[in-house]
Amino acid sequence: MAKILIVGEVHNGELLEATLELVTLARNVGGELSSLVIGSGVAAVAEELSKKGGGKVLLADDAFLENYTVDAYTQVICKAIDAESPDLVLIPNTSSGWDVAGKLAAKLDTGIATDVIRIEEDGGDLVFIRRMFNAKFDARLRLAGSPRIATVQPGACEAFEGTEAGSVEALDVSGLESRTKFVELRQAPAGGHDLTKAEFVISGGRGLQKPENFEQLLKPLVEALGAQMGASRPVVDAGWLPHDYQVGTSGQIVSPKLYIAIGISGAIQHLVGMKNSNYIIAINKDADAPIFEVADLGVVADLFEIVPALTEAAVAAKS
Ligand SMILES: Cc1cc2nc3c(=O)[nH]c(=O)nc-3n(C[C@H](O)[C@H](O)[C@H](O)COP(=O)(O)OP(=O)(O)OC[C@H]3O[C@@H](n4cnc5c(N)ncnc54)[C@H](O)[C@@H]3O)c2cc1C
Known part of the structure; x- marks a missing residue:
């Protein structure tokens, strides 16, 4: 039976939901479960995790740990590994999780899988599944060394809400x-392009091909329907739109009444940001695009034909 250690993540004094998703994943793998909460003044977070996730929760609470540094957090995780001797360590695939997991694997000279979405048992061994090439392939990895380390995509599982409270130590x-x-935390100024409260979001992806098409093709549709514009990450990375237009794990998490994804493939990092929308329409010329798996209405079509036609219909309906 595997022993699993979950490294929890705390943001602004609150438990990140991705931690409870790791509990679901760990319970699916099966075995003895313990978790770790790191920070300063985070006893209440550890209590919350023990109530919702069950099992033993190790509390690493110290003023020195108030802000994340890879050195200090790696040492704390090593102490937890010494105490628990886990076979598997699960860490959320966030920017700090990604950072610390690599250092931890190097320090322990053990195998690591990043961006994992599933773990399966196969012939008595664990297989770590991660998406590759924009979700066109799944890679199945077996890891050498012990403990094995995996960072898990936020949103890959439902958050666990247990009934049996655990204990905090x-x-x-x-x-x-x-x-x-730690020197300082710089946050984007408030009041930018806030999509989190939008009721209607239309997002464009790399399928729009060039920045002018956001202005000339997507914007008229967005305006005609009274929506707000969003985008996938490559659009923002290319500088076609500012960062506060990005929807997804490293952008904004939206839950509008209606979300229209145009020319977006539906990589898991994008889906995490919009899958809780009330109604999802996807327009994509590739019938196998993963976005259709979460869409309530899927339109397999060339966006350069359908978007102008939609805009025309919306303008006509308004007048
Ligand atoms: C750590 C990390 C964090 C990330 N965070 C985010 C995030 O927050 N948000 C995010 O979006 N991504 C994020 N990504 C990137 C993500 O993995 C994908 O690469 C990205 O979402 C793909 O964007 P896309 O769908 O616009 O582009 P593509 O995957 O290139 O898809 C373009 C789509 O357009 C379609 N298309 C092309 N031409 C047409 C046409 N004429 N008509 C109709 N359809 C057409 C294609 O069929 C294709 O499906 C992250 C990645 C990593 C590793």
């Missing part, structure tokens, strides 16, 4: 040292 975090120092 303090982890000794004395003697921590860090060569990296």
Whole structure:
């Protein structure tokens, strides 16, 4: 039976939902479960995790751990590994999770799989599944070494809400040292392009091919329907639209009444940001695009034909 350690993540004093998703994944794998909460003044978060996730929760609470540094957090996780001797360590695939997991694997000289969406048992061994090439292929990885380490895509599982409360135990975090120092946290100014409260979002992806098409093709439709414009990450990375237009794990999480995805393939990082929309329409010329798996209405068509026709119909209906 596997022993699994979940490394929880805390943002602004709150437990990240991705931590409870790891509990679901760990319970599906099966085995003895413990988790770790790291921070300063986070006892209430550990209590919350023990109530919702069950199992033993190790609490690493120290002023030194108030802000994330890869050095200090790696040492704390190593202490938890020494205490629990897990076969598998699960970490959310967030920017800090990604950062610490790599360092941890190097320090322990063990195998790591990143961006995992599923773990299966196969012939007595664990197989880690991750998407590749915009979800066109699934890679199946077996890891050498112990403990095995996996970072898991937020949104890959439902968050677990248990009924059996677990227990919280303090982890000794004395003697921590860090060569990296937290300097400051810079947050994007509030009041930008806020999509989180929008009722109607129309997002464009790489399928729009060039920045002018957002202005000349997508914007008229967005305006005719009184929506707000969103985008996938490649659009933002290419500088076609500002970052606050991005929907997804590293952008905004939206839940409008209506979400229209145009020329977006539906990579898991995008789906996480919009799958809770009330009604989803997807327009894509590839009938096998993963976006259709979450769409309530799928339109297999060339966006350069359908978007102008939709805009014309919307304008006509208004007048
Ligand atoms: C750590 C990490 C975080 C990430 N965070 C995010 C995030 O927050 N948000 C996000 O969106 N992505 C994110 N990504 C990127 C993500 O993995 C995908 O690469 C991205 O979502 C793909 O964007 P896309 O669908 O616009 O482009 P593509 O995957 O290239 O898809 C373009 C689609 O347009 C369709 N198309 C092309 N021409 C036409 C046409 N004429 N008519 C109709 N359809 C057409 C194609 O069939 C295709 O399906 C992240 C990746 C990583 C590794």
